[in-house]
Amino acid sequence: MSALLEQLLLPFQFGFMQQAFVIGFAVALPTSLLSCFLVLKGWSLMGDAISHAVLPGIVLAYILGLPLIVGAFGAGMICALATGFLKENSRVKEDTVMGVVFSGMFGLGLVMYVKVQTEVHLDHILFGDMLGLTWTDVLHSWIIAAGCSAVIFLKRQDFLLHAFDRQHAQAIGLPVKLLHYGLLAILSLTIVGVLKAVGIILAIAMFVTPGAIAFLITRRFGAMLAASCAVAMSSTFFGIYLSFFLDSAPAPTIVLVMTVIFVVVFIVQQGRIAVAERS
Numbered sequence: 603m604s605a606l607l608e609q610l611l612l613p614f615q616f617g618f619m620q621q622a623f624v625i626g627f628a629v630a631l632p633t634s635l636l637s638c639f640l641v642l643k644g645w646s647l648m649g650d651a652i653s654h655a656v657l658p659g660i661v662l663a664y665i666l667g668l669p670l671i672v673g674a675f676g677a678g679m680i681c682a683l684a685t686g687f688l689k690e691n692s693r694v695k696e697d698t699v700m701g702v703v704f705s706g707m708f709g710l711g712l713v714m715y716v717k718v719q720t721e722v723h724l725d726h727i728l729f730g731d732m733l734g735l736t737w738t739d740v741l742h743s744w745i746i747a748a749g750c751s752a753v754i755f756l757k758r759q760d761f762l763l764h765a766f767d768r769q770h771a772q773a774i775g776l777p778v779k780l781l782h783y784g785l786l787a788i789l790s791l792t793i794v795g796v797l798k799a800v801g802i803i804l805a806i807a808m809f810v811t812p813g814a815i816a817f818l819i820t821r822r823f824g825a826m827l828a829a830s831c832a833v834a835m836s837s838t839f840f841g842i843y844l845s846f847f848l849d850s851a852p853a854p855t856i857v858l859v860m861t862v863i864f865v866v867v868f869i870v871q872q873g874r875i876a877v878a879e880r881s
Contacts, residue, residue: 612846613842613843613846613847618733618734619733619842619846621732621733621735621736621737621740622732622733622735622842622852623838623839623842624740624744625732625735625739625740625743625744625798625799626732626799626838626839626841626842626852626856627835627838627839628740628743628744628746628747628795628799629743629747629795629796629799629800629808629838630808630812630831630834630835630837630838631747631751631831631834631835632746632747632750632751632754632788632792632795632796633792633796633805633808633809633812633834634808634812634813634827634830634831634833634834634835635750635751635754635755635827635830635831636649636750636754636788636789636792636809636813637808637809637810637811637812637813637814637816637830637834638812638813638816638817638823638826638827638830639754639761639762639765639785639813640789640809640810640813641810641813641814641817642762642765642766642813642817643765646806646809646810647697647700647701648682648685648700648786648789649789649793649805649806649809649810650700650704650806650809651681651685651700651701651703651704652678652681652682652704652786652789652790652793653793653797653802653805653806653809654704654705654707654708654802655677655678655680655681655703655704655707655708655711656673656674656675656677656678656681656711656790656793656794656797656802657677657707657708657710657711657712657715657802658677658707658708658710658711658714659672659673659674659675659676659677659678659680659711660673660674660677660711660797661673661711661714661715661718662677662714663676664718665718671742671794674793674794674797675790675791675794677707677711678789678790678791678793678794679786679787679790680707681703681704681707681790682783682786682787682789682790683783683786684703685699685700685703686782686783686786688702688703730797730798730799730800730801730804730851730853731798731799731801732799732800732842732851732852732853733851733852735798735799739798742795743795743796743798743799746791746792746794746795747792747795749791750788750791750792750795753784753788754788757781757784758823758827760776760781761781761785762823763776764776764778764781764782764785789809793805796808799853800853800856800857801853804853804854804857807857807860807861808834808856808857811833811857811860811861811863811864812830812831812833812834812837812860813826813830814864815829815830815833815860815863815864815867816829816830816833818864818867818868818871819867819871833860833863834860837856837859837860837863838856840859841853841855841856841857841858841859841860842855842856844859
């Protein structure tokens, strides 16, 4: 029995695993909160767009000797602002504009990357490197997570009203443009915080799946926020824990756990609907 318990507790005895758990929770907190707004507002593709668009900013920051976080945030905001400008000044729909902007910036980032010799491996940018981070990286991620989460929590009602009824929000005096671009700025900053942990490719799952699961099982926004956080935190814990025994990367394992939860919740919900219709 003691041998089994020791085996089960083995992942917690390694420093790199301890760092993975800590930064995993730093990633899960703000992404789960933002996920609710992105799902309700129909902005799931926006998270994907900005996460891909940060690549040229990262490469340019490296060339100029600036912190990578500065380049990533700048590129994310350029993507968000460009998407808003093109949507308001053309007949093209928002999802189409986002697809054009983020694919173009991602392509630019790839072209720039192959022309620059760096010690930063592309795989770490694309897929994250949760096990290779330092405590400084963990601290930076937690600072970003705490700041973004605090703003989201304090202004949650304003963001919610803006997401559901922009015209009503404007009529009662809310600064709708500030809320719009403020949410995009928080999204960009959060992506910068999660970049080193889960990478560009997998970041979108962290921004969509928790909110989608919470949307299926709740009917009130407050409960949706709590459920999204619970899903993200538990998926992060079990994903990192299982990755140790499966000898897999933590970030994809976290996403896989979230996906399994979504499938199970969806099947249960469909079963309940079928039972209700028969009765």
